[in-house]
Amino acid sequence: xxxxxxxxxxxxxxxxxxxxxxxxxxxxxxxxxxxxxxxxxxxxxxxxxxxxxxxxxxxxxxxxxxxxxxxxxxxxxxxxxxxxxxxxxxxxxxxxxxxxxxxxxxxxxxxxxxxxxxxxxxxxxxxxxxxxxxxxxxxxxxxxxxxxxxxxxxxx
Amino acid sequence: xxxxxxxxxxxxxxxxxxxxxxxxxxxxxxxxxxxxxxxxxxxxxxxxxxxxxxxxxxxxxxxxxxxxxxxxxxxxxxxxxxxxxxxxxxxxxxxxxxxxxxxxxxxxxxxxxxxxxxxxxxxxxxxxxxxxxxxxxxxxxxxxxxxxxxxxxxxxxxxxxxxxxxxxxxxxxxxxxxxxxxxxxxxxxxxxxxxxxxxxxxxxxxxxxxxxxxxxxxxxxxxxxxxxxxxxxxxxxxxxxxxxxxxxxxxxxxxxxxxxxxxxxxxxxxxxxxxxxxxxxxxxxxxxxxxxxxxxxxxxxxxxxxxxxxxxxxxxxxxxxxxxxxxxxxxxxxxxxxxxxxxxxxxxxxxxxxxxxxxxxxxxxxxxxxxxxxxxxxxxxxxxxxxxxxxxxxxxxxxxxxxxxxxxxxxxxxxxxxxxxxxxxxxxxxxxxxxxxxxxxxxxxxxxxxxxxxxxxxxxxxxxxxxxxxxxxxxxxxxxxxxxxxxxxxxxxxxxxxxxxxxxxxxxxxxxxxxxxxxxxxxxxxxxxxxxxxxxxxxxxxxxxxxxxxxxxxxxxxxxxxxxxxxxxxxxxxxxxxxxxxx
Numbered sequence: 001x002x003x004x005x006x007x008x009x010x011x012x013x014x015x016x017x018x019x020x021x022x023x024x025x026x027x028x029x030x031x032x033x034x035x036x037x038x039x040x041x042x043x044x045x046x047x048x049x050x051x052x053x054x055x056x057x058x059x060x061x062x063x064x065x066x067x068x069x070x071x072x073x074x075x076x077x078x079x080x081x082x083x084x085x086x087x088x089x090x091x092x093x094x095x096x097x098x099x100x101x102x103x104x105x106x107x108x109x110x111x112x113x114x115x116x117x118x119x120x121x122x123x124x125x126x127x128x129x130x131x132x133x134x135x136x137x138x139x140x141x142x143x144x145x146x147x148x149x150x151x152x153x154x155x156x
Numbered sequence: 157x158x159x160x161x162x163x164x165x166x167x168x169x170x171x172x173x174x175x176x177x178x179x180x181x182x183x184x185x186x187x188x189x190x191x192x193x194x195x196x197x198x199x200x201x202x203x204x205x206x207x208x209x210x211x212x213x214x215x216x217x218x219x220x221x222x223x224x225x226x227x228x229x230x231x232x233x234x235x236x237x238x239x240x241x242x243x244x245x246x247x248x249x250x251x252x253x254x255x256x257x258x259x260x261x262x263x264x265x266x267x268x269x270x271x272x273x274x275x276x277x278x279x280x281x282x283x284x285x286x287x288x289x290x291x292x293x294x295x296x297x298x299x300x301x302x303x304x305x306x307x308x309x310x311x312x313x314x315x316x317x318x319x320x321x322x323x324x325x326x327x328x329x330x331x332x333x334x335x336x337x338x339x340x341x342x343x344x345x346x347x348x349x350x351x352x353x354x355x356x357x358x359x360x361x362x363x364x365x366x367x368x369x370x371x372x373x374x375x376x377x378x379x380x381x382x383x384x385x386x387x388x389x390x391x392x393x394x395x396x397x398x399x400x401x402x403x404x405x406x407x408x409x410x411x412x413x414x415x416x417x418x419x420x421x422x423x424x425x426x427x428x429x430x431x432x433x434x435x436x437x438x439x440x441x442x443x444x445x446x447x448x449x450x451x452x453x454x455x456x457x458x459x460x461x462x463x464x465x466x467x468x469x470x471x472x473x474x475x476x477x478x479x480x481x482x483x484x485x486x487x488x489x490x491x492x493x494x495x496x497x498x499x500x501x502x503x504x505x506x507x508x509x510x511x512x513x514x515x516x517x518x519x520x521x522x523x524x525x526x527x528x529x530x531x532x533x534x535x536x537x538x539x540x541x542x543x544x545x546x547x548x549x550x551x552x553x554x555x556x557x558x559x560x561x562x563x564x565x566x567x568x569x570x571x572x573x574x575x576x577x578x579x580x581x582x583x584x585x586x587x588x589x590x591x592x593x594x595x596x597x598x599x600x601x602x603x604x605x606x607x608x609x610x611x612x613x614x615x616x617x618x619x620x621x622x623x624x625x626x627x628x629x630x631x632x633x634x635x636x637x638x639x640x641x642x643x644x645x646x647x648x649x650x651x652x653x654x655x656x657x658x659x660x661x662x663x664x665x666x667x668x669x670x671x672x673x674x675x676x677x678x679x680x681x682x683x684x685x686x687x688x689x690x691x692x693x694x695x696x697x698x699x700x701x702x703x704x705x706x707x708x709x710x711x712x713x714x715x716x717x718x719x720x721x722x723x724x725x726x727x728x729x730x731x732x733x734x735x736x737x738x739x
Contacts, residue, residue: 039338043737053737054315054324057337061326068338 008033009041013048023051023059027066036067072107072114074153076132081120083127091142092128093117099146112153162228169224177219177230178206188232189241189273191248191266191358192307193220195678196317196664202308203248205241205270208232216240242274248305250281251330252359259303259360264675266358267305288333293343295365296517297351297671301333303361310334310353310362317664318633320464322347334361346467346736350460350633350662351514351539351671364514364672368542368549371508374535375418380506383494384414385423385486385566388577389512389667390540392688396674396681397544398554403684405692408559413552415560421498423490424562425509426569428482429576429585430701431489431710432457435727436479436582437589437701438718444625444656445594450474452628452643452655455582457481459519460662460671462731464633469640470733475658478728482576483509483516484526486566487533488726493714494566502531509537512577512670515662525729539672568706571602571693578686579631579666580607580614583659587618587625588700595621602699608690610665610679613639615655628655632664 012029016022026045031037042056060066078084078093093104096115100108107114123129126138130145132152140148158173167184176199178188192202199220206219211229219232231237249271256262291299306325311334314323322345326335336345354362375382386407395404411422436455442448456462456477465472480488487509491502509516516537520526526533538546547554562568572588575581584607591599606616607627612635618625630636642654663669665682668689698704715723 052315052321052337054321054337057326058324062328 009044010048013045017049023049023056024063027056027060031066035071036069038070039068069107070111072111074112074133074149075114075116076130076149077116077118077121078104079119079121079127079129079131080117081124081127083120083124084129087127087139088142089128092130092140092145095142095145096149113149160224160226160228162224162226162230164224164230165232171224174223177208177217177222177224177232180224181208181219181230181232186232188219189270190220191270191305192309194309194356195680196356197309197312200308200312202306204244207237207240209234209237238274242276245270245274246276246279246281249276249279250283251285252305253285253302254283255303260363260366261360261675265360268359284330286331286333291342292365293341294347294349294518295343296349296514297342297347297354298363298365299334299342300361300363301335303359304334305359305361306332306334307358309356309358313352313356314347316634318348318350318352318662319637320346320348320350320633323353344736348460348463348467348633348662349515349518349671352663353671354514355669355671355673355675355677364539364541365517366542367517367536367538368546370536371538371542371546372549374506374508377506379504381420381500381504382418382506382508383421383423383490384419384508384510385425385428385483385490386410386414386510386543387425387483387512387667388429388574388581388689389670389673389685390510390543390577392577392685393512393668393673394540394544395554396676397541398547400555402681403686403688405688406554407692408561409554409557411562412557412560413547413550413554416552416557417546417550419508421490421494421563421566422560423486423494423566424569424573425483425486425511426573426576427562427566427704427706428484428486428489429457429573429582430570430704430707431485431727432479432482432576432582433572433585433589433701434707434711434718435723436477437586437593439477439479440586440590440657441593442719444590445623452653452658453477455586455659456729456731457576457582458515458661458663458667459513459522460515461633461636461660463515463518463522463734464636464662466731466734467736470731470735471644472640473731473733475643476731478724478730480525480727480729481516481519482573483511483537484519484533484729485727487520487526488528489566489710489714491529491531491533492726493710496714497565502529505531506536507534509534510540510543511537512540512667512673513537513663514539514671516672523729523732528726540670540674541672544674564706565710566706568704569696570698570701570704570707571696572699572701573704574692574696575689577667577689578608579610579661580629580659581666581689582661583607583627583629583657585701586657586659587620587627589702590625591620592700592702594623598700598703607659608686610682625657626653626655627657627659629659631661631666631669633662636660 016026104117130137161170171180190206201218201221207216208219209231288301391407454475487507495502520534572585584604614629668685669682
């Protein structure tokens, strides 16, 4: 897991500082680097770009894309797009939530799994779809989801 | 000036170009309701209650942010528009706790009034009050995010008007809430406790931290000798809570009411203001005429400003007057000088300050210097709003109660002391005494009117004994930084400072517009409150702090002379950098 020492922040700030409306792009870079937007990195970025921390939080909490906490090692994304939703995605979330003891959007205390809901990932024919890191699980059945996720995590 | 002619509800109007429909409608006695728009703030079109119909197109637009156009025909009220407004209010209610009876804003709440106006007796909408915790961490302002209607006023006040950036909107849509950036408390945020958020909030989401119960409890304690002081700005604002015309000066009635409530001695912060002037004017003259330490000198009476400076502009510490604020001076003297004279054990004295201010609640414990008497110099600080409620609870009829005098030992004051309550007042008062110190005579005209009015930054040049004194007065924290930047720039270049003396008050209009004052302040009200103070200034026995015989007496009997060792111990303080995070 990336440490929160904001070593890369000056470079990111420099890249975007003088471009109008570039805060979101800078935050994208920050999240790309750390996997989330660490508070002290956001502070440093704000200082260098002349953006108050309050404004950064307004942006990072407005957009679902940004994460404020370190995500788990394995990121489980359950598609909640219309097709997946109708094909039983909520049940998949419920099963995973129960097994992992976390709600969607949270990370397990051991930082192994992060569970999130995403909107359409563009392969509705495979609904319901779950991705574990880069691996795509298609036409998932509720009874099998937990085992499939663990298998992916083991193989990773 | 170009004007536009249009029709509102069939009535012709002519207004300057750029006037919004909301403002233009007032000209024909039409009130368009709104919950987010406040006269101090630019429109954000957040609440949607002010929608009106443009007759030609049938479109509905928000009146708060739509300029009236030439030839426009506007309808502000018809059954459909009213139904939409009702619907919005109902939606707000569905997310708002039904706690009006136990809310600090009961009978003084814009949302409650709106609900009453629309007579929403029952709603079919499910209640979805968010489960969010109360934040009382500052012990100065209370933040109850459940009661927030997301109008955004406090955010605009905190970010743009005050440039503090403690509050922001977090999340989006129905999850939207007001909070400091990230999961921290207000006390951990850059909040300076100015309370302007509470003064602008239309509901009970942000209020003063209520300490009236503590004061009642102490007043009932037979072991204690409770004493009290009232700040300059309180006397010209509290009347609004009792139906007096804005700006009515109720000093004598307040003294009487406080005695009836059980206070053994009634002092006046204006006395402390006079004392502050003696100390601060000497400090200024030492720097200005005798070259001791740096110029400009910057005033330090405002605790929100002090907090802001310690957090963000600690490089200005050498420029800060070391004078405590007036009520702290009165507190320190109550537990030393008064205790000796009245032969009361200072341990038994309980000092209550009545302030237009929420930050004073924080100030009374801001450092060890606030215990200069050996005890906490001021025990509790309550706002004008809390006092108004207490007077009502005590069954005191403020309208008919006869006026009384203060306890003069720490209660007599000059006109210079009274104008402390408005922006520019501290500067004007200090100039009167500085003039005397330099020239040996009172200024021929004590009115330094360049300090007056509501312009964000006021600048002036005053001549004292052939030397030019350059001054600046800023109010509203958002106006301060341009002033400080110029000071810094001059220092870096080794130039003479742009000003010799700078006054700063955190709230717009100064203390008359304080965060603890009665709700509904606008510039119109701030001006009237200030007029109440200026009237008292010209009507008083003494115009200058140094002419107050009780001030002369406290120096003769107790303090020695201004800036004496004893004065330093009791009346001055220190500052340290307190960085939180750089906004």
